[in-house]
Amino acid sequence: MKKSYGKKKVLDGVSFSLEKGKSLGIVGQNSAGKTTLLKILATILKPDEGRLFLFEKDALKDLSYIRKRIAFVPEFPALLEELTVRENLLFFSRLRGVKMESFIVSEFMLEPFMGTLVRNASKGVKQRTALAAALFGNPELLILDEPTSGLDVESASIVRSKLKRLKEEGITVIISSHIREDIEELCDEILVINGESGGSNLERDR
C-alpha cells in the first residue's frame, strides 16, 4: 500500500499478510507512519494505492461486514469526558448493540472507577476503559495504537496481561508500539516500517 499526505510520502510499498489468530507488532521510528497504517487497517483512512483484504474480503468494498468484526483503540481514545467510566462503557456497548460484559470490566479492574468522571481519570484508567469497551461484542480483529504508552505501572501490567490472554484465546491483534520489549513479548510477528523509504519488512516465525 501507498499513502501520502499532500506531497509527503508516508507509506510507500508497505506489504504484509497476517494469519487469523496471530498477533502483529508494528514498529518504526517517530513519524514512520505506524498510526497511518493502523488507520488504514481500521478502515478509517484509504490507501492511495494498493489493496487491503480483511477476513478475505476487499476492505475497501465490504466496509460494513468488516467494521462489525474489528475494534480500533487509538493512542488517545475518544471517550466522553463529562461522563463516568460506567456511563462510557454503557454508551459504547449500546452504540455497538452489544452487552456491557461485566467479566471484561473485571479483567481491566475497573470496578473502583465506575463512578469516576473520565475527565478526572488517569491515562491508564482511560486506556483500560477504552480497551474494555472495544472488547464488548467480541471483535475478531483488535487494532491498538500504542496501548501501553504513558500508562502507570499497574495499568500497563493489566493491559499486557489482557493482551496475552487475548492472544491465547486466538483473537487476531495488531499493535503499534515504541516499546520494542512489549512487541517482542506480545507479538508473533513484527512489521518494521522504514520511515525513510516508506517501505516495510516483516519478521516472521519468531
Ligand SMILES: Nc1ncnc2c1ncn2[C@@H]1O[C@H](COP(=O)(O)OP(=O)(O)OP(=O)(O)O)[C@@H](O)[C@H]1O
Ligand atoms: N492528517 C495528516 N495530514 C498531514 N500529515 C500527517 C497527517 N497525519 C500524519 N501526518 C504526518 O505523517 C507522518 C506519519 O505520521 P504517523 O502518525 O502515521 O506516524 P507514527 O509512526 O505513528 O508516528 P509516532 O511514532 O510519532 O506516533 C508524520 O510526519 C505526520 O506528521
